Amino acid sequence: MGKVNIHTEVPGPKSRAMLARREKAVPRGVFNVTPIYAAKCSGSLIEDVDGNTYIDFAGGIGCTNVGHSQPEVIAAATAQLGKFTHTCFHVMQSEPYVALAERLNSLVPGKYEKKTFFANSGAEAVENSIKLARVHTNRPAIICFADAFHGRTLLAMSLTSKVAPYKEGFGPFAPEIYRMPYPYCYRCPYGLEHPACGLACAKALDDFFKRYVEACKVAAIIVEPILGEGGFVVPPLSFFPTLQETCRKNGILLIADEVQCGIGRTGEMFVSSSLGLEADITITAKSLAGGLPLSAITGRAEIMDSAKAGGIGGTFGGNPVACAAALAVLDLLEKNLPRAKAVGHRLQARFAEFKDRFAIVGDARGMGPMAALELVTNRATKEPAKQAVSTLSKFCYEHGLITISAGTYGNIIRTLMPLTIPDDELDEGLDIMAAGLAHC
Ligand SMILES: Cc1ncc(COP(=O)(O)O)c(C=O)c1O
Structure with a gap:
């Protein structure tokens, strides 16, 4: 059994209630990647206020390299x-x-x-x-x-x-x-x-x-x-x-x-x-x-x-x-650098495979666990596929994976998961991403 557990629609009712409060209290210029409210985080997993569990490939924009709540x-x-x-x-x-x-x-x-x-x-x-x-x-x-x-x-x-x-x-x-x-x-x-x-x-x-x-x-x-x-x-x-x-x-x-x-x-x-x-x-x-x-x-x-x-x-x-x-x-981190390298190898291999498998992936790149996919509507013209990244990101969080985009054209998905992520969670997250790419 995987670690993801989504048992409400996403966002769930408690997240939706928070969103309504937020709309009145917080300016719209403060951006949000997902409409979800966190309740508890541990390692590479985030539980939301509705009790759903997600795998975290965003790490609060790269702030949890050693994992949540170590x-x-x-x-x-x-x-x-x-x-x-x-x-x-x-x-x-x-x-x-x-x-x-x-x-x-x-x-x-x-x-x-x-x-x-x-x-x-x-x-x-x-x-x-x-x-x-x-x-x-x-x-x-x-x-x-x-x-x-x-x-x-x-x-x-x-x-x-x-x-x-x-x-x-x-x-x-x-x-x-x-x-x-x-x-x-x-x-x-x-x-x-x-x-x-x-x-x-x-x-x-x-x-x-x-x-x-x-x-x-x-x-x-x-x-x-x-x-x-x-x-x-x-x-x-x-x-x-x-x-x-x-x-x-x-x-x-x-x-x-x-x-x-x-x-x-x-x-x-x-x-x-x-x-x-x-x-x-x-x-x-x-x-x-x-x-x-x-x-x-x-x-x-x-x-x-x-x-x-x-x-x-x-x-x-x-x-x-x-x-x-x-x-x-x-x-x-000093103890976990070998693990980070292993995560990097596994991740880069899957991203290379995504590039072979999905025409929308124009480039798969990065260094170790700092990896990215650049999505394009046409590999020859390299037209940025910004909408596809939005679709992918929504698909991912609805299926239990938190991702984050990048790039001047907003057409890149980058990985900022904890470097301590176990293989089963990494693979589960990547499988969701693969299903999302097939859906784009
Ligand atoms: C390379 C780089 N420099 C500076 C910053 C700014 O950091 P902060 O948001 O903590 O001000 C960021 C944030 O994403 C960054 O990626």
Whole structure:
């Protein structure tokens, strides 16, 4: 017998009652992927308020890489809750903050001395990394990428690429932001094919300095080593070394936004090193504290020390409960990376099979358990099949699988399931997805 148990229509009566309350109390701009209300979560399973059980391939948008409600994480957070919840690190310091900074300094890729400080969300980590890059280099400009997502605050939104719904009507945006095409080989912005392209996308940077912004004005390039919201696009292996060489030559810092692709998501703790990227600043959030709000900014000690005392920080940044939970998350992840790799192999094999079986699957890609299917109405024209993704997502949750879409065209399904998911739950979820693809 499987783990999915759907015994009402979806959404069930209790979820529907909550939806009616929500409509009056919460603005419509706060989006929802499903119309379902959660009651209890454990491992890779979610029980809703009507008693239905779902397999979770969304992980609250990639925040539960170690699984929901892991006993070790709950124990660590509860122990800290019993001591104190908040003093503000700027007023009275706490040990979990320092311990987590030490831990990240040793884990984050980069053979140099590092320092770390904490904020609450991915967007805040992005903002802080830019502040530090600017104060350290005394340069104003930032280069970011097409299809990037960096968050919803003003600077982070300005760095984000997709217009609707993230930017539409919310301007004016922050100045001194320049955008390059991302190495999205399935939809090459230069209309070329790898490797015959000669890595035109990475080499475009020299030309960029002639056309758009002087190299000596650029503080940093911020990049997702693998695009998250943009659709789990993995750059060719030589992209980052080439980009990095040009950056180093021009005194430009590299910021790796590992908010979505880090903390074990690809089967490695951080993905930068697997892609030949040694960033100067690396930012993490999402799964870092197992679902509690926490983000980290880790970088070269001399960059991190560029801001004057009081220039960086915040009231809640590095909350002791979140830091204690994060230490337990990192312990668990270190133990579970082999499992994450095994999940990745199983998942990638099934996705390759889906590509062979369903004409609507134009591309199956990703790295390890960070996998995606790009749906197209026609494989030759690659016309994005956005409606099919909506149909698939509805089919999935009605049959007990929670999924999440991605991509500038909204035509990609990505997987953010807990990396601890057992094989039977993974297979059951993938069988539902296969039935959904057949239904599209
Ligand atoms: C790569 C990346 N950076 C930044 C963010 C923003 O994180 P938050 O929503 O916690 O502000 C996200 C969120 O999805 C993300 O995927």
